[in-house]
Amino acid sequence: MKLFSKEQIYEGDKLTTERQKITSTDLMERAGIQIFNWIHTRMQGAQVPIHVFCGIGNNGGDGLVLARHLVTHGYNVVTYIVNCSDKRSKDFLINYDRIKNVSKEWPKMLSCKNDFSEIIIKEEDIIVDAVFGIGLNRPPNDWVKALFEQFRVSKAFTLSIDVPSGLYTDKVVEDEKNVVNANYTLSFQTPKLVFFLPETAKFTVQWEALDIGIDRDYLINTDTEVELISKHEVLPLYKPRQKFSHKGDFGHVLILGGSYGKIGAVNLASKAALSSGAGLVTAYTPKCGYQSLQSAIPEVMVVTDNDETHISNIDFTIEPTVTGVGVGLGTSARTAKTFEAFLKTNKTPLVIDADAINLLSKKKALLKLLPEQTVLTPHPKELERLIGKWSNDFEKLNKVKEFSKKYNVIVLIKGANSITVYQDKLYINTTGNPGMATAGSGDVLTGIISGLIAQGYEHLSATIFAVYLHGKSADIVLEDYGYQSLIASHIIDGVGKAYIDLFKQPEQSKEAEQQAEPKQQ
CATH class of the missing domain: 3.40.50.10260 (YjeF N-terminal domain)
Known part of the structure; x- marks a missing residue:
């Protein structure tokens, strides 16, 4: 709308x-x-x-x-x-x-x-x-x-x-x-x-x-300048699968992140990427993440750094379709240096979240290394570090639009009505609920966006669609868990139901029928 x-x-x-x-x-x-x-x-x-x-x-x-x-x-x-x-x-x-x-x-x-x-x-x-x-x-x-x-x-x-x-x-x-x-x-x-x-x-x-x-x-x-995103707007974005398609048709996601005590973020993002439909997912973590990931998600492949607790050297032979980077990454000096080296050699589309955004904020010259239409998914404090303070919501939107135009990136402002910003356009999401204010929810979203880009969705469409699915999944599982007990894993569990819901026809009530034909007095 x-x-x-x-x-x-x-x-x-x-x-x-x-x-x-x-x-x-x-x-x-x-x-x-x-x-x-x-x-x-x-x-x-x-x-x-x-x-x-x-x-x-x-x-x-x-x-x-x-x-x-x-x-x-x-x-x-x-x-x-x-x-x-x-x-x-x-x-x-x-x-x-x-x-x-x-x-x-x-x-x-x-x-x-x-x-x-x-x-x-x-x-x-x-x-x-x-x-x-x-x-x-x-x-x-x-x-x-x-x-x-x-x-x-x-x-x-x-x-x-x-x-x-x-x-x-x-x-x-x-x-x-x-x-x-x-x-x-x-x-x-x-x-x-x-x-x-x-x-x-x-x-x-x-x-x-x-x-x-x-x-x-x-x-x-x-x-x-502004569009409101609901089922009507995202349904045309959906890409149906063909009978003879195979996993290679749906891309390969690399989730790059994790540090000692924060491997769960990589776990969530990787599983969400699979649940969104990516054909293959590889997680790149420090050594401490190997057993956790192999045990928790057998469908995900794992490549590890030589460092036990932090990523200090990014070296892999796979050719991912898209890389989701930042979840649980940490901001140590060695990780920062490695992240900079990665950006200088990277050839894949990027979805950047969490500590990767914080590292960009500390050294803004790195923003020039981002591929066109890189997706950044900051929460409010991360956004502030990235673009500076704002005095009100309208100034915030203007600053994000200017940032998006300057670096040709997509910025997702996460919140109760998450807003996807690209150039001068704003896309306001309508799904989601307060139960999503829980640890790991953002990691799940990073995985879903990455998974959709891997499947061939344009970056902007993937972001808009992912935010909708993320919120809709939380709305569906809310019925079982309520606000307080909803956790990030539940959102992943609901992604499939969110896809199915796209094709459900709403039941029209008598009240809606009456309103459909305005009475003239």
């Missing part, structure tokens, strides 16, 4: 009205009806008090459309106008007149003179936040901030329209109290990037995208 920027959303709205020969007011009506349908499907006329707070721009206009339909369908609704400036949009004014024509109770006007004492919201009520939309470019004033605080104090379920009010789409907020804390956000057409970044995702617990009929040609043909 493409995630459109604020500017692209405005352009899409404009082209939609032109090509479909409708007015912006018609498009607003369509959006408001979709929100109403969503609520009506769930509430079925229940008389829970609904408080709709509307700003005086287009987001407020959407709220007024919703409020009007709630009124005409007999819901217990109170509408408020958050009169925060004197700049009212045309479509807001049109819908303000329309709601006055269907209700004896006109919207309650709120201004900076109000102390909100007359607004009584109980915990069992519902708040609809339609105060500010994506066009907000400055912090709300103090009295609007006080209103948002009243939302929080009430503990009522809060539904935001398009984005939680006070949240920008292209920068972080300076004061978190300026933003509505939404339980749910209904985002028009596609979600927003801020729903997936650590500093801004916390302002909405859940989100859902509502199709409001933006021009299809525009949606299909417009390139976006």
Whole structure:
């Protein structure tokens, strides 16, 4: 799914009205009806008090459309106008007149003179936040901030329209109290990037995208900087196997790493590479890794360094398709020297993780030795060592994009919504869960990426696909283990089920069927 920027959303709205020969007011009506349908499907006329707070721009206009339909369908609704400036949009004014024509109770006007004492919201009520939309470019004033605080104090379920009010789409907020804390956000057409970044995702617990009929040609043909990756996006990447194929068709992965006490990392990465479909896997470790690997994974071949505890000389005769390097490697002076020598002679594609990233960070001149489209998989502290500190998530993304362009590498920012970065493009993963915050999870991912590259997947596709499979596997096995008991080995065990899940058809619920055909009121 493409995630459109604020500017692209405005352009899409404009082209939609032109090509479909409708007015912006018609498009607003369509959006408001979709929100109403969503609520009506769930509430079925229940008389829970609904408080709709509307700003005086287009987001407020959407709220007024919703409020009007709630009124005409007999819901217990109170509408408020958050009169925060004197700049009212045309479509807001049109819908303000329309709601006055269907209700004896006109919207309650709120201004900076109000102390909100007359607004009584109980915990069992519902708040609809339609105060500010994506066009907000400055912090709300103090009295609007006080209103948002009243939302929080009430503990009522809060539904935001398009984005939680006070949240920008292209920068972080300076004061978190300026933003509505939404339980749910209904985002028009596609979600927003801020729903997936650590500093801004916390302002909405859940989100859902509502199709409001933006021009299809525009949606299909417009390139976006950000894509959201789910089953729909990864399924076309899948490479089926032919009947007469053999192990040599699926590549040879070399996992290079390990040190005394950290052979388990190589064990996990090697087994994950096999489970992802690599034809052959060889592990290159210090001598201390030999018995462990030969005993734990009989399918993996092992080559050892002469050193008992650390890799101090990389010398092998095999010709791997791809090398995954860094897991459990250590950063001793001898290992660092050996790693540098390896990079100078290496001819294979690389997947670089853990201590190999730390060694690159200590001597950044080595980055120039990386093959094109090398995949780097840092966790947050490793990323900081690699690109330097950042002040917020947007600066982090910009720094990673610049790094990717400078060295022509793929960088995977690991986290709750792992983001694959290549050049100026961002690919946000949707699978995974908090149970993956466990030792060895990253080693497993290194193995899966390496295994997919060995099978002939392009490096970017392999990274995107691997992150999806890694997270999906964890989601599947979570049902058996829960968050606390999930370990990295369980994720490997679930990779096969994640592959099978790609071809399962989701069961469509009655609710989904109702939403598939929006009702026009």
